Amino acid sequence: MRTVLLLAVLGCAVSALVQVPLQKVEPIRNRMIREGTWAEYRKKKDIRTLMISKDASVPQQVNDYEDEAYIGNITIGTPEQQFTVILDTGSANLWIPDITCGTKPGNCNQGACKGALCQFECPDQACCGAGPNYTDSCLQQNKFDASKSSTYVKNGRNFIIEYGTGSAKGFLGQDTVRFGGIGQAQLVVPNTVFGQATSLAAFFEGQPLDGILGLAFQTIAVDQVTPPFINAINQNLVDQPLFTVFLEHEGDANNVPGGVYTYGGIDTTNCGPLIAYQPLSSATYYQFKMSAVKAGSYSSNKGWQVISDTGTSLLGAPQAVATAIGSALGGTWNADYGVYIIPCAAQIGSIDLTIGSNVYSIQPKNSIVPLGDGSSNCILTIFPFNNFGFGPSWILGDPFIRQYCNIYDVGNQQVGFAPSLQK
Ligand SMILES: *[C@@H]1O[C@H](CO)[C@@H](O)[C@H](O)[C@H]1NC(C)=O
Numbered sequence: 138m139r140t141v142l143l144l145a146v147l148g149c150a151v152s153a154l155v156q157v158p159l160q161k162v163e164p165i166r167n168r169m170i171r172e173g174t175w176a177e178y179r180k181k182k183d184i185r186t187l188m189i190s191k192d193a194s195v196p197q198q199v200n201d202y203e204d205e206a207y208i209g210n211i212t213i214g215t216p217e218q219q220f221t222v223i224l225d226t227g228s229a230n231l232w233i234p235d236i237t238c239g240t241k242p243g244n245c246n247q248g249a250c251k252g253a254l255c256q257f258e259c260p261d262q263a264c265c266g267a268g269p270n271y272t273d274s275c276l277q278q279n280k281f282d283a284s285k286s287s288t289y290v291k292n293g294r295n296f297i298i299e300y301g302t303g304s305a306k307g308f309l310g311q312d313t314v315r316f317g318g319i320g321q322a323q324l325v326v327p328n329t330v331f332g333q334a335t336s337l338a339a340f341f342e343g344q345p346l347d348g349i350l351g352l353a354f355q356t357i358a359v360d361q362v363t364p365p366f367i368n369a370i371n372q373n374l375v376d377q378p379l380f381t382v383f384l385e386h387e388g389d390a391n392n393v394p395g396g397v398y399t400y401g402g403i404d405t406t407n408c409g410p411l412i413a414y415q416p417l418s419s420a421t422y423y424q425f426k427m428s429a430v431k432a433g434s435y436s437s438n439k440g441w442q443v444i445s446d447t448g449t450s451l452l453g454a455p456q457a458v459a460t461a462i463g464s465a466l467g468g469t470w471n472a473d474y475g476v477y478i479i480p481c482a483a484q485i486g487s488i489d490l491t492i493g494s495n496v497y498s499i500q501p502k503n504s505i506v507p508l509g510d511g512s513s514n515c516i517l518t519i520f521p522f523n524n525f526g527f528g529p530s531w532i533l534g535d536p537f538i539r540q541y542c543n544i545y546d547v548g549n550q551q552v553g554f555a556p557s558l559q560k
């Protein structure tokens with residue numbers, strides 16, 4: 138409605154409000170649980186995470202994306218090449234696979250380089266890709282071919298991004314990036330710098346997913362690249378310097394509509410009236426202060442730095458808090474899976490978060506998600522998040538954002554919350 142009105146009033150307006158749909162897919166975690174490979178994968182990952190966390194020279198991402206359920210389309214280049222990405226407010230770089238991704242090194246035939254454990258055990262990470270038998274990186278991904286784009290500009294710098302599950306590395310390029318798929322409403326952002334990955338660790342294996350589009354601030358971007366949405370703001374391409382995220386409930390159905398990102402304005406279709414804005418305490422992530430939490434018989438008003446993060450599928454809390462809430466709500470810790478298990482039909486109370494002068498209640502519909510193993514067990518979406526002593530201590534991920542639309546107000550450095558209008 139708003140878009141139509143704006144266009145009618147402004148005629149050939151340059152700035153815009155653009156709504157882009159998301160799709161819900163099965164998280165890789167659910168598939169691996171079903172296939173029985175998740176527990177071992179997690180163990181190896183923990184070891185790798187610990188190794189990386191000791192190396193201060195390598196900035197590590199908070200998100201690993203293996204339990205992500207929401208994806209959207211973008212295009213790059215002229216003519217447009219389309220990619221499916223996670224739209225992630227918990228990171229700040231855009232990268233997609235390059236046409237050369239999957240050029241296999243010659244030494245991938247040893248046993249350690251085959252199968253799901255490749256990225257932990259194989260000496261050459263470039264062996265660990267998405268293809269059959271994991272010996273051909275990026276096989277199932279769409280790849281960007283710069284030679285086919287008339288608007289492409291070479292950059293020359295390299296990039297590497299480390300995840301707990303592996304790395305993405307390659308070089309930087311510059312081109313027109315569009316939020317939204319071919320034929321959809323699009324926010325068109327010329328001269329955007331992005332990563333062209335020449336090797337990908339196996340965590341994208343089997344996922345209908347090509348890359349990541351980070352929506353956080355430039356200060357946390359690898360190589361200090363200007364993130365695409367910030368670039369859109371800098372070029373005055375959006376109506377207002379903010380975007381709204383609406384996420385639908387996670388259910389058993391996959392490959393169904395999953396929500397909407399509204400670039401340049403507030404989503405008045407899917408979100409109710411604004412409750413409040415909370416100022417950012419740090420414009421790196423979307424980080425702010427949360428003063429209290431209550432769940433069942435547990436409550437604490439210790440106060441924490443938290444981030445709003447679309448790229449995390451659960452609620453991350455400090456170990457002691459996660460443990461207390463997990464047991465207060467009747468969850469059972471499953472060490473193999475690294476999640477609290479709870480019957481899908483459990484009647485539990487809300488998780489109440491105090492931010493500013495308001496209490497935001499996450500209802501069971503959003504705090505309990507399918508485990509994916511076909512049983513009547515579900516995941517209670519709180520997990521112990523280890524920030525290794527610095528940065529935010531909570532991650533308010535998708536369960537919070539499904540309950541409340543989040544308005545990421547880049548221009549005024551604040552995050553707004555509005556009730557999600559879904560049933
Ligand atoms: C992304 O594009 C693919 C291929 O055109 C399409 O099938 C899918 O529905 C699109 N996803 C979204 C969320 O628009």
Ligand SMILES: *[C@@H]1O[C@H](CO)[C@@H](O)[C@H](O)[C@H]1NC(C)=O
Pocket residue numbers: 269270
């Ligand atoms: C992958 O491994 C299986 C079993 O070893 C084999 O049958 C199949 O041909 C391999 N696929 C490729 C593409 O090499």
